[in-house]
Amino acid sequence: MPTADDEAAGARLSMLRDTLAGIGRTLDEAATCAELTRAVVRLADGTAAVMRRTGQTISGYEAITGDADALPDARWAAAVAREAAVPALGQQLEPWLQPVSSPRSQVAVCAPLTSGDDVYGVLVWARSGPPLRRAEGELLSLLAERAASHIRHARAYEAVNRTAGDLQRALLSEPGRPHPNLDIAIRYLPAGGGVLVGGDWCETVRLHFGRTLLVVGDVMGHGLEAAVDMNAYRSSLRYIASADLPPHRVLRQMDEIASKEAELRPATCLLARVDPGRHQVTLASAGHLPPVRIAAGGGASIVPVPVGPPLGTGFGGYESATHSLAEGETLVLFTDGLVERRGEDIDVSLARLSAVRFPAGGGLDNVLDAILRQLDARHAEDDVAALAARPHVRQGPVAGAESP
DSSP states (O other), X not given: OOOHHHHHHHHHHHHHHHHHHTSOOSSOHXXXXXXXXXXXXXXXXXXXXXXXXXXTEEOOOEEEESOGGGSOOHHHHHHHHHHOOOOOTXXXXXXXBOOSOOSSSEEEEEEEEEETTEEEEEEEEEEESSOOOHHHHHHHHHHHHHHHHXXXXXXXXXXXXXXXXXXXXXXXXXXXOOOTTEEEEEEEEOGGGTSOOEEEEEEEEEOSTTOEEEEEEEEEEEHHHHHHHHHHHHHHHHHHHTTOOOHHHHXXXXXXXXXXOTTOOOEEEEEEEEETTTTEEEEEEESOOOOEEXXXXXXXXXXXXXXXXXXXXXXXXXXXXXXXXXXXXXXXXEOGGGTOOTTOOHHHHHHHHHTOOOOXXXXXXXXXXXXXXXXXXXXXXXXXXXXXXXXXXXXXXXGGGOOO
């Protein structure tokens, strides 16, 4: 039969387990630091804060829980943060350090935030009263160690996110230039505004005789790998499109190339060859959603397009379809993140987009802003890429005489 001491020990263990589980619930370093200081104060009272270390740069007090005036001189804590290091093999880590002197009748402790061979700063704790018992110091050290492990993961996640974001922005910032007879606008929104970017992309390629090839694609997945694969698809598209093939043959060749790369992820892709001189657009799709055509008066409608399998499957079977696209009409290509909603039939999603109405004569930026706003794209569950294009017949030389 358990004794009162056993029950008390079990309660303390349960509380400690719950406290540890409450640290590092996200991949956000600042949130982890705040969870750490709240947990420390909950277990040991007093005041707690964190000083973060990046290289040899030390922050000021952050994530303060309790009375900030009770914290020791920040210069002392910063010195500890700079000198903190992982102990040599076989040596015991001193779990906590105390200042030699303090102007107040209080105790202050620094517990290094160490994980592996890295030091991420220090946990600083202070209270008025008796000196800290070694068991309390070791408890603070345990909490600091748990937080440091999550900080390590958060920084690794941030580094990958930043790299993927830089790559995505670099790729999206330099689309090809369309002919002057076609105005375009492009938008890209990562899902949630802060998750890893994915493989959504837009491209424009100049063709002969005043025509422009518009492209929107979506590589399956998110992150750096999807962005790298996106670059591979984009490079092959530019190379193949330079031969001025019909859109369905461009997709066929892209599929053949991609299917031979075992590590390349499948991707959907929509091609639209716009010919303002003939008031036409020729479409071909590799598993991608159809575009929307917005009339000069502001009404929108879905433009049908034959749909083949995604790129990278090797199945082929792509077809093209040609539709009218008059001067002043707007064609909008987009990835599925713009319209798809969990548990909703795709036909319902597309109907919601085609129901959007636009003021006559609005600019392309206004058109995309209206679509993103009315479909609440900033809260979409997937990345969103959208390209709007509007043809206009130029005055002067005949468009058919132009070269790329």
